Amino acid sequence: MISQLKGNILEKYPPIILLEVYDVGYEINMxxxxxxxxxDINSKVIIFTHFIIRxxxxxxxxxxxxxxxxxFRELIKxxxxxxxxxLSILxxxxxxQFITAIENEEIISLKKLPSVGEKTAKRLVIEMKDVFKKMYKDLFEGDSAFNVNKLNKLQNITDAESEAIAALISLGYKSKDAKNMITKLGKSNEKNCEILIRTALRNII
Structure with missing residues (x-):
């Protein structure tokens, strides 16, 4: 089991990074x-990992x-x-945000997630509530929601949009939905596809 990797970020192509650890490149989904x-790329990081073999x-x-x-491990159970x-949910x-949605039984919010219908949303609430009862409530205390108000209004940047749409599709969104999520953001000088993705995902909640 690979549970932790410490290395240098060689590439970042959402939602995947290529991490170099002692001359070996690990492709990691995040x-x-x-x-x-x-x-940034060429920075050293520690990544906590979960390895799945099929x-x-x-x-x-x-x-x-x-x-x-x-x-993540509790979710896949x-x-x-x-x-x-x-991966798409997180x-x-x-x-x-997810813990809050489960505790408040926010079925409507959960149904906005890709590939989550009402049946799955209700199952998540029922099963994950039981999980949280066994865990300390402050387990994720340090993980706060992103403040979208601090972001600039985004504009239509072709290259960044293309990368952002591809990333959303890889997360489970249909091609048409992914394109609509990005094009609805409007125009900006922002060329960072990560910000485009982040804002698009925040807009569906």
Whole structure:
């Protein structure tokens, strides 16, 4: 089991990073809420990981904290929630936002997440509430929601939009929905696709 990696960020292409550890490159899938917090390329980081092995593929998921990884591990235990859906959920909501939605039984908010219908939303509330009862409520205390008001109003930047749309599709959104999420943001001089993705995801909550 690979549970932690310390290395140098070689590439960042949302929601994946390429991390070099002793001349070996590890491709790591990360929730966008974790991806946003990463330092620039060529910076050293510690990533807490969860390794999944299947017959046809091996996947490595990464998180900035052990608490975020714990939440991911609990999510994939829920019936009908696989790693891809868990990644999408934690990309659209911070850990604290998700916990709040579960505790307040916010079915409508949960249904806005990609591939989450009413049945899955209700199952998440029922099963995750039981999980949280066994965990300390302040487990994710340090994980606050992003303050979108601090962001500049975004404009239509072709290259950044293209990357952002591709990232949203990889998170489970349909191509048409992903394009609409980005184009609705309007125009800006902002060329950072990470900010485009972050704002688009925040707008659906």
């Amino acid at each position: 929730p966008m809420t974790c991806f946003y917090k990463l330092p 017959k046809d593929i091996q996947l490595l998921f990464g998180f900035n904290s052990k608490q975020e990884r714990t939440l 829920v019936n009908g929630v696989g790693p891809k859906l868990a 990309s659209s909501m911070s850990a604290q």
